[in-house]
Amino acid sequence: MRKKELKLVVTFHTTADAMAMEKACRGKEVPGRLIPVPRSISAGCGLAWCAPLTERDALLEVMEEQGISQEGLHECMV
Amino acid sequence: MIYMDNAATTLQKPEKVKQAVMEAFDLMGNAGRGASEAALNASRIIYGTREKLARFFHAESPNRIVFTANSTESLNIAIKGLFQTGDHVITTVLEHNSVLRPLYECRESGVELTILGCDVSGNISLEEMESAVRPETKAIVCTHASNLTGNMIDLRAVSRIAKRHELLFVVDASQTAGVYPIDVQELGIDVLCFTGHKSMLGPQGTGGMYVRTGVAVRPLLSGGSGVDTYNPRHPSEMPTALEAGTLNGHGIAGLGAALDYLEETGISVIREKELLLMRRFYDGISCIPGVKIYGDFSTDRRAPIVSFNISDYDSSEVSDELDMEYGIVTRPGAHCAPLMHQALGTVEQGAVRFSFSHYNTEEEVDTAIRAVKELTGGNTT
Numbered sequence: 001m002r003k004k005e006l007k008l009v010v011t012f013h014t015t016a017d018a019m020a021m022e023k024a025c026r027g028k029e030v031p032g033r034l035i036p037v038p039r040s041i042s043a044g045c046g047l048a049w050c051a052p053l054t055e056r057d058a059l060l061e062v063m064e065e066q067g068i069s070q071e072g073l074h075e076c077m078v
Numbered sequence: 079m080i081y082m083d084n085a086a087t088t089l090q091k092p093e094k095v096k097q098a099v100m101e102a103f104d105l106m107g108n109a110g111r112g113a114s115e116a117a118l119n120a121s122r123i124i125y126g127t128r129e130k131l132a133r134f135f136h137a138e139s140p141n142r143i144v145f146t147a148n149s150t151e152s153l154n155i156a157i158k159g160l161f162q163t164g165d166h167v168i169t170t171v172l173e174h175n176s177v178l179r180p181l182y183e184c185r186e187s188g189v190e191l192t193i194l195g196c197d198v199s200g201n202i203s204l205e206e207m208e209s210a211v212r213p214e215t216k217a218i219v220c221t222h223a224s225n226l227t228g229n230m231i232d233l234r235a236v237s238r239i240a241k242r243h244e245l246l247f248v249v250d251a252s253q254t255a256g257v258y259p260i261d262v263q264e265l266g267i268d269v270l271c272f273t274g275h276k277s278m279l280g281p282q283g284t285g286g287m288y289v290r291t292g293v294a295v296r297p298l299l300s301g302g303s304g305v306d307t308y309n310p311r312h313p314s315e316m317p318t319a320l321e322a323g324t325l326n327g328h329g330i331a332g333l334g335a336a337l338d339y340l341e342e343t344g345i346s347v348i349r350e351k352e353l354l355l356m357r358r359f360y361d362g363i364s365c366i367p368g369v370k371i372y373g374d375f376s377t378d379r380r381a382p383i384v385s386f387n388i389s390d391y392d393s394s395e396v397s398d399e400l401d402m403e404y405g406i407v408t409r410p411g412a413h414c415a416p417l418m419h420q421a422l423g424t425v426e427q428g429a430v431r432f433s434f435s436h437y438n439t440e441e442e443v444d445t446a447i448r449a450v451k452e453l454t455g456g457n458t459t
């Protein structure tokens with residue numbers, strides 16, 4: 001298994017929101033990728049946006065700009 | 079074959095629609111089920127089509143667009159999910175069974191229904207519509223265009239009535255989406271139901287609905303959502319709330335390509351061509367003795383449909399003759415529009431419906447005119 005690192009993980013209410021996030025981040029060249037929601041956050045499946053810790057402000061800005069509603073913003077080992 | 083049954087489904091689709099569906103077979107996993115590249119490919123394509131639909135109908139957000147299998151599913155979700163015992167709903171005789179039957183089911187469970195009649199041309203009266211409003215009226219549900227006559231309902235005028243009386247406005251755009259621009263926000267539409275396989279030129283099994291922010295629709299289905307698995311209730315967030323189960327991803331890929339085609343070609347170009355063909359056909363057959371045409375042709379603001387009968391011939395017989403002798407595909411019978419046929423007095427005879435695509439040609443229309451002339455025993459020169 002890969003060595004885990006502490007990352008920012010944004011969860012969403014719907015897959016549509018997760019896809020909107022991926023599109024918005026790619027458009028703004030904000031690094032990160034979609035991952036399955038880590039079970040340490042929720043056992044309920046779904047997609048989450050995983051990004052380096054340094055990108056917190058950029059992520060919040062993208063979500064604000066695009067009106068993407070998040071379920072939660074977490075720091076966890078991914 | 080000369081295909082002129084485009085109000086039932088458009089047979090000829092843009093090449094890029096077929097390509098998109100074929101490519102999707104090589105790319106798509108299950109959207110929203112995991113984060114593999116295959117699953118994400120599907121999610122991206124579906125989200126992309128959701129965005130295109132939101133732009134196409136001027137929705138406030140892609141999240142207000144829900145994918146369904148067709149207009150019938152959308153209308154069932156809307157009608158069964160909005161009304162309850164004690165509500166009163168206004169609709170019209172122009173409606174398809176996909177509006178009427180769900181409403182009849184609601185009526186059985188205590189929803190009251192007013193069904194507005196029409197004049198001899200098949201048009202409703204807006205004054206009658208407004209007069210039908212009662213204190214308990216919850217909504218107006220109506221089609222944008224009759225699938226039998228092609229007559230359109232003035233959505234802007236109906237919307238004004240709905241707004242004046244604080245009613246929900248639910249629109250069936252089966253015959254117009256892809257031909258006429260529909261701006262849900264400008265028109266004050268609360269729920270728009272559309273199908274992908276008619277004038278939108280997408281694959282069968284695609285369709286959807288727009289639901290205005292703040293309008294709560296009880297889901298018809300619950301089940302797999304890809305999120306919130308341990309919640310015993312289906313998620314309430316849109317669009318997931320109304321999209322239980324695996325979506326028709328391959329079809330939706332095709333619908334996305336169809337929307338690209340509509341944008342590149344321009345729906346006004348498509349509409350003008352279809353109306354030109356409709357008018358050419360109408361002019362060609364309207365003066366033939368024995369031909370009786372239904373609907374209002376005093377305006378070109380209508381769906382590209384011409385329905386008619388020849389003397390007292392069974393419409394099925396005429397349609398079959400057109401098919402067998404001339405290779406012209408039309409639709410006879412009742413067109414799932416029982417009240418419109420009752421209003422026109424054509425329950426026994428049905429009607430022969432020609433409906434045009436922009437892929438049809440003037441030569442095909444002229445062939446169809448000659449065929450109708452021959453069937454009436456008239457001179458073909």
